[in-house]
Amino acid sequence: MRTQVAIIGGGPSGLLLSQLLHRKGIDTVVLERKTRDYVLGRIRAGILETGFVNLMREAGVADRMDKECFVHDGTVISHGDTQFTIDFKDLTDTSVVVYGQTEVTRDLYDAREAMDGTVIFNAENVQIHGADSDAPHVTYTTDGDEHRIDCDFVAGCDGFHGVSRQTIPLTVRREYEKLYPFGWLGILSETPPVHDELIYSCSSRGFALCSMRNENLSRYYIQCSLSDSPDDWSDDAFWQELKRRIPSEYADKLVTGPSIEKSIAPLRSFVTEPMRWGRLFLCGDAAHIVPPTGAKGLNTAASDIHYLYNGLIQHYLDGDDTGIDTYSEKALARIWKAERFSWWMTNLLHRFPDQSEFDLKMQAADIAFLRDNRAAQTVLAQNYVGLPY
Numbered sequence: 001m002r003t004q005v006a007i008i009g010g011g012p013s014g015l016l017l018s019q020l021l022h023r024k025g026i027d028t029v030v031l032e033r034k035t036r037d038y039v040l041g042r043i044r045a046g047i048l049e050t051g052f053v054n055l056m057r058e059a060g061v062a063d064r065m066d067k068e069c070f071v072h073d074g075t076v077i078s079h080g081d082t083q084f085t086i087d088f089k090d091l092t093d094t095s096v097v098v099y100g101q102t103e104v105t106r107d108l109y110d111a112r113e114a115m116d117g118t119v120i121f122n123a124e125n126v127q128i129h130g131a132d133s134d135a136p137h138v139t140y141t142t143d144g145d146e147h148r149i150d151c152d153f154v155a156g157c158d159g160f161h162g163v164s165r166q167t168i169p170l171t172v173r174r175e176y177e178k179l180y181p182f183g184w185l186g187i188l189s190e191t192p193p194v195h196d197e198l199i200y201s202c203s204s205r206g207f208a209l210c211s212m213r214n215e216n217l218s219r220y221y222i223q224c225s226l227s228d229s230p231d232d233w234s235d236d237a238f239w240q241e242l243k244r245r246i247p248s249e250y251a252d253k254l255v256t257g258p259s260i261e262k263s264i265a266p267l268r269s270f271v272t273e274p275m276r277w278g279r280l281f282l283c284g285d286a287a288h289i290v291p292p293t294g295a296k297g298l299n300t301a302a303s304d305i306h307y308l309y310n311g312l313i314q315h316y317l318d319g320d321d322t323g324i325d326t327y328s329e330k331a332l333a334r335i336w337k338a339e340r341f342s343w344w345m346t347n348l349l350h351r352f353p354d355q356s357e358f359d360l361k362m363q364a365a366d367i368a369f370l371r372d373n374r375a376a377q378t379v380l381a382q383n384y385v386g387l388p389y
């Protein structure tokens, strides 16, 4: 088989790139290790920046999102008895939208199918060959049969555990990582959200977040120990702990119900440099991870796709390689700022096991400054709604 761009990974990054390129007449093949149902069963991000929304529109897949999403003009931050709103709209004239990653991915799969895009599921043993040559190719197996795709470029959109990053030799690749000493336990429940804005809550018992997917689907998270497993937490224990960590005005009106999904994600910051090696380009979680505080994971994947998509259309339509040659540099410049923001928000709102009394005073002072200072709120809001591409 021959294609112009072989895309490894059928998550949001790979599908969005495939859809955008297809609409410009550039041929792609997407190789996904799992099934479509498996990918759609993963409950992940929920908040989209305007840049992401615009890319979905450019990809022609925004109709359902535009109808069903919720626009959020601000978010609540609480610390003990203090709570205040960061008004994104007032501070930056921009908002974010609530629309789940599952729905984004479903819309992209539907669009790929409608355009007869090639997505190969259950692709095993994917290997990238000759990425540093002029003629790369990718091999994979399905049902024990080996296949080969010759291509001009390879987009590594295969997430943190994929093969693409590992293909770049260690002599070229430099990795930066920070692990946090806690995780997030998340549940999804068919109950109305406790508030019409998100609530990020820093309490003496640890962090909690109240989020949502729609008017009858809520997503809640609590900071948990890395040694916890979801089975250690009954629904009742989760709800009790959440109530202890959020302001009483919300705890009192929280509607609880059975969880329909429960999972734990460890928190990590990670960046690999460079994001390009020869004709291989890394995008999204394949190249970087942020802790979820601040909702940047999926949104940083989208900015990578923006830069790579524009670089590839410049190459194919104008014969100009400037965009692909500056891809790594441009993508990383924005990524590092999102890494900083997610790291800062994680430090601001979580309880750390080794926090001293002094550290707690510093955290409280940081939050009080944010509450009282419009400039500090503007910095948070600018980062939360998304830095420009």
Ligand code: FAD
Binding pocket: 008, 009, 010, 011, 012, 013, 014, 031, 032, 033, 034, 039, 043, 044, 045, 046, 047, 101, 123, 126, 157, 158, 159, 160, 161, 162, 163, 264, 265, 283, 284, 285, 286, 292, 295, 296, 297, 298, 299, 301
């Ligand atoms: P992925 O979504 O990981 O997609 C990669 C795809 O590649 C997968 O479908 C995988 O099956 C496939 N693949 C992997 N290896 C191979 C291979 N060898 N060959 C072929 N295919 C392969 N972000 C937020 O903003 N908010 C959140 O609440 C949030 N929660 C998260 C919870 C969890 C448990 C995780 C893991 C991430 C979460 N994120 C969150 C981050 C966000 O979901 C990711 O940033 C986003 O999914 C990145 O998209 P991606 O397409 O780059 O990678």
Ligand code: DHB
Binding pocket: 044, 045, 046, 047, 198, 209, 211, 212, 219, 292, 293, 294, 295, 296
């Ligand atoms: C969600 C996840 C986040 O990490 C976040 O900061 C906000 C919302 C969510 O899953 O809804």
